[in-house]
Amino acid sequence: MPRVGLSQAEIVNTATEFVNEFGLEQLSLGKLAQQLKVKPPSLYNHIASLEELKNQLNLKALRLLKQDLLKATVAKTHEEALKGFAYSYRSFALKNPGLFHATLRTVEDREQAIKQEGHEILELILIILKGFGLEGNSALQATRSLRASLAGFVLLELNEGFGMPLDMNESFEKHLQGMIISLSSFLTEG
Amino acid sequence: MPRVGLSQAEIVNTATEFVNEFGLEQLSLGKLAQQLKVKPPSLYNHIASLEELKNQLNLKALRLLKQDLLKATVAKTHEEALKGFAYSYRSFALKNPGLFHATLRTVEDREQAIKQEGHEILELILIILKGFGLEGNSALQATRSLRASLAGFVLLELNEGFGMPLDMNESFEKHLQGMIISLSSFLTEG
DNA sequence: CCTTAAAACTAATATTATTAGTTTATAAAC
DNA sequence: GTTTATAAACTAATAATATTAGTTTTAAGG
Numbered sequence: 502m503p504r505v506g507l508s509q510a511e512i513v514n515t516a517t518e519f520v521n522e523f524g525l526e527q528l529s530l531g532k533l534a535q536q537l538k539v540k541p542p543s544l545y546n547h548i549a550s551l552e553e554l555k556n557q558l559n560l561k562a563l564r565l566l567k568q569d570l571l572k573a574t575v576a577k578t579h580e581e582a583l584k585g586f587a588y589s590y591r592s593f594a595l596k597n598p599g600l601f602h603a604t605l606r607t608v609e610d611r612e613q614a615i616k617q618e619g620h621e622i623l624e625l626i627l628i629i630l631k632g633f634g635l636e637g638n639s640a641l642q643a644t645r646s647l648r649a650s651l652a653g654f655v656l657l658e659l660n661e662g663f664g665m666p667l668d669m670n671e672s673f674e675k676h677l678q679g680m681i682i683s684l685s686s687f688l689t690e691g
Numbered sequence: 692m693p694r695v696g697l698s699q700a701e702i703v704n705t706a707t708e709f710v711n712e713f714g715l716e717q718l719s720l721g722k723l724a725q726q727l728k729v730k731p732p733s734l735y736n737h738i739a740s741l742e743e744l745k746n747q748l749n750l751k752a753l754r755l756l757k758q759d760l761l762k763a764t765v766a767k768t769h770e771e772a773l774k775g776f777a778y779s780y781r782s783f784a785l786k787n788p789g790l791f792h793a794t795l796r797t798v799e800d801r802e803q804a805i806k807q808e809g810h811e812i813l814e815l816i817l818i819i820l821k822g823f824g825l826e827g828n829s830a831l832q833a834t835r836s837l838r839a840s841l842a843g844f845v846l847l848e849l850n851e852g853f854g855m856p857l858d859m860n861e862s863f864e865k866h867l868q869g870m871i872i873s874l875s876s877f878l879t880e881g
Numbered sequence: 882c883c884t885t886a887a888a889a890c891t892a893a894t895a896t897t898a899t900t901a902g903t904t905t906a907t908a909a910a911c
Numbered sequence: 912g913t914t915t916a917t918a919a920a921c922t923a924a925t926a927a928t929a930t931t932a933g934t935t936t937t938a939a940g941g
Contacts, residue, residue: 504888504937529928542930543889551929607850619854638857645844645853646866653843654835660797663835664809667828676836679873686868694906694919719897732899733920741898 507537509547513557520558520599528555528599555603556612562600563618566593570625579632580681586629587651587677594655601655633684643687650680697727699737703747710748710789718745718789745793746802752790753808756783760815769822770871776819777841777867784845791845823874833877840870 515536520528530551534541548554573589574582594601608615623644630640654676657663663672705726710718720741724731738744763779764772784791798805813834820830844866847853853862 504886505939506888530930531928540890541928542891542932545930546888605846605850616854623855641855641857642862642865643869645847645855645857645862646840646869648853649844649847649866650836650840651843652847653841654839656795656846657835657839657842660795663838664806665813665831665835667831667835672832672835675832675877676839678876679833679836679870682876683869683873686872687865694917695908696906696919720899721897730921731897732901732922735899736919 507539507543507547509557512537512544512547512554513561516554516558517561517597517600520603521597522599525555525558525599525602530554555606556608556615558600558603559606559608559612560615560618562597562604563615563622565597565600566590566604567618567622567625569593570622574625574629579629582629582632583681584677586626587673587680590651591655591658591673594659598659601659605652605656630684633688635684635687639687643684646683646687647680650676650683697729697733697737699747702727702734702737702744703751706744706748707751707787707790710793711787712789715745715748715789715792720744745796746798746805748790748793749796749798749802750805750808752787752794753805753812755787755790756780756794757808757812757815759783760812764815764819769819772819772822773871774867776816777863777870780841781845781848781863784849788849791849795842795846820874823878825874825877829877833874836873836877837870840866840873 512533516528516533519533519536528551530541530544534544537544548557569589569592570586573585577585626644626647627640630636630643633643635643654673658669658673663669702723706718706723709723709726718741720731720734724734727734738747759779759782760776763775767775816834816837817830820826820833823833825833844863848859848863853859
């Protein structure tokens with residue numbers, strides 16, 4: 502019966518393009534409505550708020566990222582899988598800076614779908630770490646460490662926070678080598 | 692000759708308290724003016740813009756952080772100095788979440804003072820790494836890796852991005868162990 | 882064809898940063 | 912002690928922000 506114009510998916514898609522081009526913090530409903538050739542209040546027929554839209558971006562980002570990570574790790578030895586994971590993670594962030602930024606947002610307890618995706622990525626890491634002999638508590642600790650190292654590197658790279666004239670690819674490769682070696686320290690429980 | 696009321700320092704101090712309590716993204720000139728019992732436009736007699744105020748917070752944060760780091764690393768062996776650096780870094784971030792957040796802002800080329808502070812912290816790391824036998828390009832690469840690992844961990848901790856019921860202190864200790872071990876991989880040039 | 886429900890709209894409110902222009906207080910000069 | 916210059920604080924205004932309420936439009940189902 503109703504008018505068929507916009508859809509939530511279309512809004513999220515346009516928002517995705519926007520944040521990847523101009524940055525998450527530049528996103529506003531006014532600019533978004535302009536791109537969609539619609540007045541700002543019309544967006545509220547499809548999304549609850551700007552915050553909710555950002556949560557949608559978070560969710561979309563995690564789903565896409567998970568797909569990439571799965572492709573990059575399937576049918577590989579543990580070390581190659583870990584490398585594939587890391588390269589894929591960084592590559593996703595560099596190609597989708599706005600979406601990546603959205604994945605780092607603090608999320609409320611009720612956002613179950615987002616937590617679910619995050620949990621599945623965590624489990625992917627745990628499977629890889631099993632190949633390194635890491636299980637249980639040690640594996641969880643190692644996961645935290647890996648996540649921190651990866652996210653930190655990519656975040657600083659995106660924010661141009663390094664500021665030194667060093668090749669980023671080489672830096673990442675060495676960082677990854679260090680991450681792999683560091684895993685040995687998680688093997689000894691205690 | 693003029694009225695002597697506010698000062699830039701006072702504004703920055705109040706902003707510091709505010710962001711540490713409510714978060715950097717909650718900072719607005721309206722709320723700040725309210726706390727200072729002043730109308731928002733009055734702030735422009737002392738600061739150029741909200742952006743500039745955030746840069747001031749960035750600068751203040753780096754100066755305080757540098758002080759902490761120096762105290763935590765002076766007169767120690769290289770490994771103890773690195774540990775001191777790491778613990779001090781994390782401790783600063785946990786005690787001053789808003790200020791720490793401000794240090795991660797992307798900064799323009801003209802903000803020389805901020806770059807200067809960042810550079811001095813970098814040099815502190817390089818001195819520590821010399822004790823590990825790291826110099827030149829290897830040391831710079833290792834610095835990037837350390838910065839990424841540290842900032843990533845603290846950022847995820849502040850954002851409650853880990854989400855697992857694991858003791859954060861233990862996680863950080865193991866993460867740090869891993870960081871130290873990973874340094875060996877930066878020793879071999881190539 | 883007509884009803885209905887949702888989508889898009891207009892109008893409005895409140896908060897944001899910021900600029901222009903005016904008033905005021907006070908420290909220095911006389 | 913009075914005057915005066917000056918910077919600080921003010922009021923008023925603009926433009927952008929998110930959001931809500933209420934109205935109009937439109938397209939699909941009966």
